[in-house]
Amino acid sequence: MTSVTEEAAADGTAPEHAPAHESASPSKTDADALPAPPGASRALLRDLVRPHRAGVWLAAVILLVQQSAVQAGPLIVAYAIDRAVPALRHGSAGPVAVVAAGYLGFALLGGVLQRAFIRLSGRIGQDVLLELRGRIFRHAQALGVDFHERYTSGRIIARATSDVESIRELLTEGLQDLLEVGLSVVYVAGLLLWLDWRLGLFALATAVPLVWTVRVFRRDSERVYGRRSAAIAAVIVRFTETMNGIRPVKAFRRERANDAAFAGLNEAHRQANAEAILEMGRFTVRSWLVANTSVALVVLWGAYRVASGTLELGVLAAFVLYLRRLYEPIDPLGMFLNSWHSAVASLEKIAGLLAQRPSVAEPAEPVPLPAGPEGRPGRAVEFTGVRFAYATGGEVLPRFDLTIPAGQTVAVVGATGAGKSTLAKLLARFYDPTEGAVTLDGVDLRDLAIPELRRGVVMVTQESFLFSGTVAENIALGDPDATREQITAAAKAIGAHDFVAALPEGYDTDVRKRGGRISAGQRQLVAFARALLADPGVLILDEATSSLDVPGERAVQHAMATVLRGRTALIIAHRLSTVEIADRVLVMESGRIVEDGTPSELRVQRGRFAGLHEAWRESVV
Template sequence: MRRGGAALPGANAGPAAATGTAGEDNLHLDQAENQAVRRRSLALLRSLLRPNRSRFILTILLVVISQAARVAGPAIIAYGIDHALPALNGNDDGGGSPVPLLLSGGTYLLAAVLAAALTAGYVRSTAQLSQAMLLDLRLRVFRHTQRLSLEFHERYTSGRIISRQTSDLEALRELLDSGISSLASGAMYMLFVAVSIFALDWRTGVLLCAAFIPMYLLTRWYQKRSQIAYRASRVTSARLIVHFIETMTGIRAVKAFRREKVNAGKNDELAEDYRRATLRSINLNGVFQPGLILIGNSTVALVLLVGGYRVLDGGLEVGALLALLLYTKRFFQPVDQMAMFYNSFQSASAALEKVSGLLEEVPTVRPPNHPVELKEAKGEIQFDGVEFRYGDGPVILPRMDLHIPAGQTVALVGQTGAGKSTLAKLIARFYDPSAGAVLLDGVDLRDLTQRDLRRAVVMVTQEAFLFSGSVAENIALGKPGASPAEIEAAARAVGAHEFIESLPEGYETDVNKRGGRVSAGQRQLISFARAFLADPAVLILDEATSSLDIPSERLVQQGLKTLLGSRTALIIAHRLSTVEIADRVLVMADGQVVEDGTPKELTSGTGRFAALNAAWQDSLV
């Protein structure tokens, strides 16, 4: 069952993954990286569109037909002026016919109604399409972030993850809800207008092509600068959000160390960076939009001048000139509108880069290809030639061979950084070893399903995190569907029942976020009850008694003596009083076990544990 020791899978996830984390803050990506990011973002968009292809095709058809109906108006007016009105006057013998004029008016009204109805249709269809895509993306981000390994969450701050789920998805929502439909309808409208102008008069079409050159150059100038500006805006926005979340999350530490002024200064600096980045993009837009308006009005004036002379020469009819003027004016209207949404497009593109980068992160702890079932775990743990390092960093745990029989209570002691918590995280499979294998009842942890592993191994950490909800709901996390009697029995076992009963609503008391209504020691007791209710084969307590006072710790120790009798327990503690209930003590230093024995044997000796125990006794005096 032993396995060889490649470095952690996915620790170096390649350029795309790097771009999604640290590289996303680089404002000047080289061309190759930029293309890779663009391909990654487009691939994400395609995957979101794939389940909604039918609605997407319907939306495109509605856009095309509605814009064709809109463009028909000036051509119908030209026909009415140049043909329907003369037909109304008739020839020299009289007998004019109103039919062409009525036909022109009816056709114009029909085109207007059709354009309005189809526009309403594609706006609604676009909204349904965008919301379906956003729902899919929100679910993906949440589920994928939960699936990622602990290594990712320890290097990727919670503020950045929240920014992906909130501000970045909001930027995408703005684009998908109205931006893409406006860009698509504007582009189709411009295409149909250009075709209509060439159909009416190719000379005016040539003038329009000449005007298109400065418009294209201005657009390219804006595109290059706005891309950098909006990426900078997204980065500074994310930094501002991260700082705010960290400040509010750690508000107790802020108050305790009087950090309000310092944090306010940093917030002012980040807010000023965001203001400057936003102002740069606004200033670019302030040049782009007036430039487009100037080009459009100049083109209309040129068409009027050239067309007016041609009407005088008889080379162009009045109705056709009017239609050409209307078309030329309308040709530049979508450009102005598209320029407004280009801001949203750039912002959403930058957001899409970050979200696609997050989704490309690969879990370093992966589910097995061929899982082995372990329904009734006994709790025997074996370290077989285990080595561990974080990514490509130095070795934290040198080669280790260790056997812990089922049902044994083992205490891990040693100085900070000795490797105790790393050992526990390997048993809980928060990380995989870089070499060798960790076995549970002879089965490599990498071959177990997440369900079997989490049922067999439970870890209680120092943090004792409580979710919003009642005390009973937090305890029941260890065993979903547990009865009130089972929840109360678990609380009694760890000495938590009395203080829970004293709460305003007992077990139904809402602890609020992070357990705001209970003390740190009480939160720890609730987390113990949660772990004991799960009834795992292996229970890991990582500095779990550090938040308890002496009386509470003694209550917990009484519960531990009762409940740890038939299961394997690994207790990591600096308080040596917690070690007294252990069957065996492992003393660690520099990632290695340097002493191994019963508490009594090691206390009576002259080694590290004896020295630690003597120092602890002196501290009590």
């Protein structure tokens, strides 16, 4: 029976090894898994914005002029009270007309510039987000198999969805509010001092407690919103992995346990949200208490000075209007700080992901493969002094040496954990050896350009993963330039043509998500056809017939006997029926080769292979 872990791996996700109660713990933050290097998030933001510097400067100029137009309103009111209205009482309507035209003109100018700023900043923000999401996708694909085995797909999805959404809110909503608030404070402070420097200094002094209130909120909210970001990421991870592993969930009746685990994560997210809302409420109450007190003090002193004749009424009116504008952004400022801390936490996690380096790197100076003999695609493979250990465990392969001549088909058998699949992954360069070298026609795999390596070595695994799309499109992954005739020929060679032709739309039938429209055995045949169309020098079959029934397996073996002729092949198999087509059999135990010979030679030696073969025959009977 396939284990839950194997089933989850087949669905494209790594299993969660931690118990459910650990996963639900809010203290186990997602950011802890991939800490970003110091300054990485700021460097990432600068790199994203750099191509749009001209647009950013233009947007800044537009906003500067727009704020100038907006802040002219109270000055016009002061002029109207102190100059235009008295002039009107003496029969002169000109100043009133100037006031009306000026107010209307500045309002229209501010609106037009506001629209231009929103359009320009929105376009820049969307371009930045598009590039960021594309970087996450491209980088995740470039990272090695070892990374994806320990960092689940749900976390990557959280980086590209909820974390990017947090940054979107900051760029498209919060950043505009911040710039407007910043410019407004500068304009208002300057105008207050210009109108009356004594009252202006007094008004600015009353705003000092507000600065302290903002600093306290910023300190507390950074902790709160970091916890909230981690909580929503945990919810996404659990949800994604449960849906990806729905078959083992059903098979092993995990619904109730999953409900409990998800409820714990959901409750942690609710508590984090509640704490964020409460923190925002505290900030709003404190800020408006400071603001209203400050306005009251300024109005009292200003009224006293108006009554004593040392301040004009229009100036006091302008003061009050400007003070209201100074304190109006309190709520937007709180929302911005909310978005800011959420975006900073998200940017840190994205920067941590993008800072990961592929364990299998492109060589600085690639070495091309030598041209092989005409009509013989096979490549010679050699393992020399190879040792290998996974980062999360002990040594899997002790010192290991193996030579496979070009064109030879080698089957590798042994108990689970013997190192068979590790051998295949090293040959496919999903991993690099800890020591030693794996060579292809004498060229170290680490010196080959990744595209050339992927053309030269193709692996078919037991997962037989198919992408959404037609059968023809899935087969053509082996060679995107292949014609329909070549696709059909590959399917015929592997024995897949008959079942494909019987589908409702033949080769144009959509296999749907993960190939769910066709059976597991049929998916495996399509995967075989895809590999054969690639025409590699080395073909690796990692338990690739495990999903086939007996008739299907026989059809594939018959096709393989023809297709593999002249090609180097490494077959990892539990079914010993697959071994019969091999030229050579290796029996592995604890990462070492303990038997090596042809199938017939090993059967008569009465060793480990003979015992495995006898047990297999009895199981078949």
